[in-house]
Amino acid sequence: MAENKTFNHLFVFALILISTSALFALADDVNGAVTLNSGTFDKILGKFKTVLVKFDTAYPYGHKQDQYKKVAESSIGQPDLLVAEVNIKDYGEKDNDDLKQRYNINKDDFPEYRLFLKNAKDPIPFKGDEEKAEEILDFLVKESGLWLGGPGSIKEFEDLVVRFFKEPQESRASIIKLAEEELTKEKHKSNFEQAEMYVKLMSKLDSDVNFLMKEISRVSKLLAGKLSDKKKHQLKIRQNILNIINAKYRESLDSKIVRNNDDANSSSNEL
Template identity: 35%
Template structure:
């Protein structure tokens, strides 16, 4: 009877671990056998070393980031599950990158152009958020990582617009260029153009005012999920207009 209960508890513990360990959508599972082979195929690789069945707030943030940039062809996001029991899978691989024990989990490492002996370490040890991880990748590589709801070319044009001395003329140029966008991108481009027109009417200070307004709306408890996503995307687009050194007014 005791043996049966013990086996049941072990099984329950395993099942509980599997339930807690949410699948990281957009991630690739790496191990000591395929690590170098896969990383070498990408311009940038962001890898999380963690326990074999990861869970918790940091894992959730990492998973969210992986989902957000899943379409980026220059960046791969991967996980290395390290076991401190049994055959201790991937333990030596983790130690190679300075991860000596489970106390170091989770640890993020960034690899550029497949170079595996020059990994950059994510410096944040406490609370993670997706913006921190995004900035870590952007600051240490030259690839574009857009926020959800943004377009790479429109982000570039928003920066050019906000820096331009003659914003009216720049707006006309940008409006013409948007005609060449594919149909599915035009709705998003319209939001960028709308904000540009508001800047022409109200000055650059409109960006800060609108940002604050959207942030307040997002804090409302009764907001529907679809509306919340739309507001978040619009807020992300506004971030493309924040350029240091611009005047407060036209």
């Protein structure tokens, strides 16, 4: 009798161990992302320029979770971006239910993404396809202006774009000339078309300050239509280069605001 009781206890204990192990297997770490809860959410959010949060079930899995992992891994090289996950339970102690209520998250729509931009009043909801990491990343880059690398990324020309935006309007032609000289170098033979795109886009921007946003909108509309795989690939590269230039433009605006604030503070101190 005692042996049976001991066996039953061991059997129950084994079941508990198996169940616990299964739960931890489901709640695996995601490279490039963090898990937030009600106690850490507000503390962490204010420390980053941009935070992409996925609100999801307690133990997410499957294709949509795989896409989230791709998004998280793509964010690793961008210090101004944090990718995070909030796991919501609708049973027991209802973990993170307060965050679910605060941001009007519907469990029937899991996963739901929200993009939090520093100093913005409300987060921006992602309304695309959660089964496509590419769509989530496009949304992230478009709304935040952050650079995430990818097809079309060429460091030498990105550095020239930074210099282009730092220069006053009347001096930008000299940067375009440097870009044209860079384009003739042997090392750019393999990526000539993408490199040339930087030069042409800078030239357009020099004569029309509104060109960038108009072109981003135009390319987005074209990509939404029916295209051959080859044309779609070409436009995706163009879109990525436009997003890179837009990110550098936004960074230049931020640095100008900081400089202006510093100058204003310096003047007020002198007074």
